[in-house]
Amino acid sequence: MTTLSVAIGQHLLLAYSGFLISAVIGITGGVAAVRISPLKTILLVSSSLLQAIPAFTLVALIVPFLGIGFIPALVVIVAATLLPVIRNTIIGLSSIDPILIEGATGLGMTWNQILIKVRFPLGTRPIFSGLRLSSIVANAVAIMTVFIGSGGLGTIILEGLVRFHTPGILAGVLPAIGIALSTDLVLSYLEKKAYPL
Numbered sequence: 001m002t003t004l005s006v007a008i009g010q011h012l013l014l015a016y017s018g019f020l021i022s023a024v025i026g027i028t029g030g031v032a033a034v035r036i037s038p039l040k041t042i043l044l045v046s047s048s049l050l051q052a053i054p055a056f057t058l059v060a061l062i063v064p065f066l067g068i069g070f071i072p073a074l075v076v077i078v079a080a081t082l083l084p085v086i087r088n089t090i091i092g093l094s095s096i097d098p099i100l101i102e103g104a105t106g107l108g109m110t111w112n113q114i115l116i117k118v119r120f121p122l123g124t125r126p127i128f129s130g131l132r133l134s135s136i137v138a139n140a141v142a143i144m145t146v147f148i149g150s151g152g153l154g155t156i157i158l159e160g161l162v163r164f165h166t167p168g169i170l171a172g173v174l175p176a177i178g179i180a181l182s183t184d185l186v187l188s189y190l191e192k193k194a195y196p197l
Contacts, residue, residue: 004171007156011152011154011176014070014142015138015141015179016183017074018077018141019135025078026082029089030085030093033090047082055080055141058079062076072148073149077142082134084131085134086130088127089127091123092122092125092127095126100118100122101114104117104118121195128190128194132187132188135183140176143172153172153175156172
């Protein structure tokens with residue numbers, strides 16, 4: 001029987017390790033797509049295909065290749081959460097008024113300087129919107145990965161389901177909801193700090 005505190009710790013480690021990896025890959029990919037136009041289509045199509053696969057199916061597809069445990073579960077979460085980050089990063093960095101880009105170029109700014117000082121500050125809201133959605137998906141998918149031995153709150157919920165024990169189910173569901181809401185509040189706070197207007 002997994003204790004609640006251990007399950008919460010496992011859940012946080014799994015869900016938000018996957019989320020952070022997805023955020024790094026997604027934002028890096030979004031920047032590369034803005035820099036190299038043909039890459040935009042490739043990244044959007046490939047991440048959309050991953051997103052189109054239901055999370056439970058993704059869990060089943062991973063097992064023959066990676067087995068069961070923490071690493072396969074992590075791969076599932078990254079795959080399931082990548083699209084919102086890539087898509088919103090591309091939208092955020094690409095939707096800047098061309099006049100502002102031309103003005104920055106006219107001032108002698110390099111592409112990297114424009115990225116850091118113009119594109120990222122003005123693209124904050126769409127990027128954070130993608131991160132917030134991705135964090136919620138990561139939280140939900142982490143529960144489903146219990147079927148490949150990931151542990152965490154999914155174990156508590158599954159034990160409750162097997163025993164038809166509603167309080168046991170709620171013991172896993174309620175912390176998961178609390179974690180999702182708390183993460184969303186933290187990301188909202190960081191968004192306001194990054195873009196206070």
